[in-house]
Amino acid sequence: MSFLIVKPRKVPLKIEILEALLRRLPFNHPKIPTIQTALTNRKAGYKGELESDYHLSLLPEKDYFILHDIRLPHNDTFFQIDSLIICPGFILILDVKNFYGTIHLHPKSDQMVREYEGKEQGFSNPLVQAKRHLYLFHN
Template sequence: MVKMKRNVPIIIRKLNILLKRLPFNQPKRKEVDEYLARQMAGLRGEQSMDYFYRYLPQEKIEFLHNIRILHQEYYFQMDTLIITPNFILILEIKNIAGHIYFDNLYSQVIRLHDGKKESFDDPIQQVERQAFHLSEILKIKKVPFIPIETLVVITNPKTLVESAPGHTDAVNRVIKSADLKKKFDLLTKKHTKVILSKMEIKKVNRLLNKLHTPYNPDVCSLFHIDKNELIKGAFCPDCEDIILHRTKRSWYCTNCDQHFKKAHINALIDYALLISTKITNNEFKDFLNLPTGSISYHLLHSLNLPITGTTKDRTYLLNSLLDE
């Protein structure tokens, strides 16, 4: 089993909620949808690698996924990091369909797919930069010098991969998923000196996790969307796109004729992810389309959320809802 659980990135969670609360005629909706599709394709590519990780020596190595670290005023992110006793391996994972061509003359990848030709940044250089920053971080943290190897992994088995004549970097460092074990074994034969003990590997793992900062942008700002445009209210958990009505003691869906007692909690989670992790009684009343402040106060108060401020300017903190 792979030793570190891969969580769904919070950016994907936020984008799904943003699409749910964007009006269908909002001009940015298509852009958000396409961005989410790219994020999901990347995640599926990374998840597909779990099958091939099984063939690596699990008892000797540690895996880290989507580690993002600040260095020289910018963040660098590694899809998968494999720490072994002899070397560290960074995998840049690409779930790309079609026919791709690695062009070293202009440091680009050219893709032909569905009759469309387009250019991408060279992932070989991308992962080389990651290796540079990682080596600098390890040096700063006084980790014993250990070789860092890099690979670009194409996860779509139907993708046709070609490279320019003489492009040795592409030949040596671009692989399909199924070739990971073979390449790993070659790297193990290349690096025979043991640098890190089992305890030191775990120490490096903890260090990098401690330095990790997830990519967690304000998605409304990212797409220049006014937060006042977001659809307000509590959504039906079953119908998904239906706004519920508040009855005396619950939320009612006119579409499926069901009552829900805690639908406002999901709405608060949406608010925390899209707008703010702090909310006042009036803001809650407005976002849930509640008729009176007393109803909003009762619902908020019943959640036992941490609060700041006095009774008059009380603010409820929503972070705890995101951990549930």
């Protein structure tokens, strides 16, 4: 392979923080369920990113540079990209989502709805995030 991982993927700091917090809290602390839910969601996202790494490893032998989990400045703030793939012909912003259930995208309301076990849950539409990242990256 001739692709080069310029910035490897690491366990996200937020996962490490949430795990440390759970180790330090008393077992009956009222915030534990909230923290556990946040940790489960973060771990699912990280698992999805790791699964995407397998597919990236199948890229044909070509000149690719891959940067994982990069934070780029824009004006007075920053934005984060899961993976940035750079090659001679294009640059690809890869943002990984790892949802279970049935997903419906509603472009008119900029919302995504997940159906799972008879329940619906709303999320922001990832297409809006992708368009925002493209705009910020161009700027």
